[in-house]
Amino acid sequence: xxxxxxxxxxxxxxxxxxxxxxxxxxGDFDELERLFARDATFEIxxxxxxPGPLRDSRAIRESIEQRWRIVAQKQxxxxxxSNIVVADLEExxxxxxxxxxxxxxxxxxxxxxxxxxxxxxxxxxxxSDGRWVFLxxxxxxxxxxxxxxxxxxxx
Amino acid sequence: MTDRSxxxxxxxxxxxxxxxxxxxxxFERVAGLFAEDAVMDISPPPGFMEVPISGRAAIVxxxxxxxxxxxxxxxxxxxxxxxxFECLSESSCSTRTFLTSIATFGDRPPELLLTGEYADRxxxxxxxxxxxxxxxxxxxxxxxxxx
Numbered sequence: 001x002x003x004x005x006x007x008x009x010x011x012x013x014x015x016x017x018x019x020x021x022x023x024x025x026x027g028d029f030d031e032l033e034r035l036f037a038r039d040a041t042f043e044i045x046x047x048x049x050x051p052g053p054l055r056d057s058r059a060i061r062e063s064i065e066q067r068w069r070i071v072a073q074k075q076x077x078x079x080x081x082s083n084i085v086v087a088d089l090e091e092x093x094x095x096x097x098x099x100x101x102x103x104x105x106x107x108x109x110x111x112x113x114x115x116x117x118x119x120x121x122x123x124x125x126x127x128s129d130g131r132w133v134f135l136x137x138x139x140x141x142x143x144x145x146x147x148x149x150x151x152x153x154x155x
Numbered sequence: 156m157t158d159r160s161x162x163x164x165x166x167x168x169x170x171x172x173x174x175x176x177x178x179x180x181x182f183e184r185v186a187g188l189f190a191e192d193a194v195m196d197i198s199p200p201p202g203f204m205e206v207p208i209s210g211r212a213a214i215v216x217x218x219x220x221x222x223x224x225x226x227x228x229x230x231x232x233x234x235x236x237x238x239x240f241e242c243l244s245e246s247s248c249s250t251r252t253f254l255t256s257i258a259t260f261g262d263r264p265p266e267l268l269l270t271g272e273y274a275d276r277x278x279x280x281x282x283x284x285x286x287x288x289x290x291x292x293x294x295x296x297x298x299x300x301x302x
Contacts, residue, residue: 007161010168082234083171097175099232101257118232118257118265120175142230142259 009094010086012132013125017098020134021079027068033061035124037133044139049147062100077116078103093135094126100139118142162284166277167238169284170252174233180222186215190280190287197291225298229260235273246279254291270294 011052016035023032036042036057042064043053054060071077080104083099097120119141126135165178176184184263189195189211203224225231252275256297271287275302276288 004161007164010164080234081159082236083174085168085172085175098236099175101232101234101255115257115265119258120179142232142261142265142275143263144261 006089009089009127009132013086013089013094013096014084014122016125016132016134017084017096017121017123018081021081021100024064024068024079025077027065027072029061032064033057035134036137037128037135037140040134040136042134042139044141044147045148046144047141049145049149049153050151063151070152074105074108075106078091081121089134094125094132096123096125097121098123119144119146158245162245162248163240166240166248166250166284167276169286170235170238170250170273170275173286174235176221177218178231178233180219180226181259182215182219182222185218186211187283188285190285191215192215193286193288195286195289195291197293199293199295201293207242229258231268232257232259232265247277248284249274249276 020032020035023029023035034057038057039055040060041053041055041056042060044050051063054063080103081098082101084096085098086094086096088095100119100121100149102116102118104114105111106114119139122138122140124135125132127133173185173188176182176188180250191211192209193211193214194207194209195214195217196293197204198206200206203221208214219258234253234255234257236255237251239251241249241251250273254269254271254273256270258266258268271291271293274288274290274292275286277284278287279285
């Protein structure tokens with residue numbers, strides 16, 4: 001991995017993954033949408049309460065934003081990304097695996113921080129217009145009922 | 156971008172890979188992260204495995220046995236963070252990394268299990284960075300931070 005370009009690419013991919021968490025928790029959905037390729041897909045498994053694979057960056061953004069607006073009324077979430085492993089790095093494609101730890105704190109006085117959930121992102125990533133973007137994101141939450149009672153219903 | 160930066164990134168990914176592969180039960184990949192004569196230790200001894208363990212095959216066998224025990228009730232996430240480098244050369248390095256271990260369940264919220272710190276030594280072997288030594292010190296309530 002001594003090729004400087006490969007090191008720069010890996011660091012950029014690490015930053016892309018972190019940036020998703022930052023954008024989501026800050027409610028910056030214009031920026032979040034830019035992290036995905038136009039024809040990207042986003043899938044959450046195995047979650048019966050979640051709609052099927054989301055297709056294209058606008059639909060991904062709209063669905064995630066819709067959920068965030070409901071959750072954010074009562075809770076601030078932190079999607080902490082760690083254990084990032086980049087694999088199969090080529091000139092314009094790569095894959096990555098990341099552990100996400102979700103922490104949640106209520107917005108009412110006296111609320112305690114809740115270790116809310118954990119999961120793994122399996123991503124394919126591509127270079128588009130000189131920057132790395134998500135081509136596919138597949139999120140597997142450890143808890144099967146994590147999104148119960150529904151994707152756009154606060155837990 | 157220096158060679159040192161490249162080494163640091165590669166080593167950080169080895170440390171992350173250990174946790175990711177272990178939690179996924181991918182033991183062939185776990186094995187590839189250790190030198191053949193690697194040593195693993197946990198202090199204080201955790202009770203669920205005999206330590207220290209010498210040799211890649213024995214380390215992986217112990218980890219795999221523990222993994223299957225844990226899977227009877229749920230899973231684990233070994234969240235690694237705060238890696239720092241204590242020394243670094245073209246062919247060897249030593250690091251320290253925080254561990255946050257979390258128990259996960261399919262039907263209820265996760266539980267914070269323990270924290271600790273890995274002290275690792277790695278060497279560049281056959282073109283890949285591999286652990287030659289992993290020493291995990293667990294934070295025991297009342298004992299202060301690991302030395």
